[in-house]
Amino acid sequence: MYLAGKKYSVLKSETSKEIVCPKCKTNNSTKVLIIGIYKHLIQIPFLSGGKIGESICNHCNETYKINNMPVNIKLAYYELKETVKTPIWFYTGLIVVKTLVLVKIFSKYF
Numbered sequence: 001m002y003l004a005g006k007k008y009s010v011l012k013s014e015t016s017k018e019i020v021c022p023k024c025k026t027n028n029s030t031k032v033l034i035i036g037i038y039k040h041l042i043q044i045p046f047l048s049g050g051k052i053g054e055s056i057c058n059h060c061n062e063t064y065k066i067n068n069m070p071v072n073i074k075l076a077y078y079e080l081k082e083t084v085k086t087p088i089w090f091y092t093g094l095i096v097v098k099t100l101v102l103v104k105i106f107s108k109y110f
């Protein structure tokens with residue numbers, strides 16, 4: 001277990017009807033995944049590290065990462081990514097720290 005590092009969480013996945021798998025030529029078998037990266041400190045999510053994409057074919061198990069993804073899958077990925085927001089819990093640690101700082105500031109006055 002690391003004290004700090006990066007973690008990955010699948011935010012959304014969708015099997016696109018328009019995509020034909022480049023390897024096995026199967027229609028409607030490619031699942032596009034939007035994966036959120038977050039940085040954690042002692043297992044508490046702290047900061048968002050952006051999003052990455054991946055696709056997997058349910059038929060032949062061919063997977064693509066965003067950097068070697070065929071254009072038609074990439075388009076579906078960008079379309080899906082538009083609908084995904086970074087979850088607020090990615091910032092749990094940051095919110096806690098900010099709250100603590102505010103509480104400390106206010107406690108001086110009350």
Ligand SMILES: [Zn+2]
Pocket residue numbers: 021022023024025026029057058059060061062
């Ligand atoms: Zn396939």
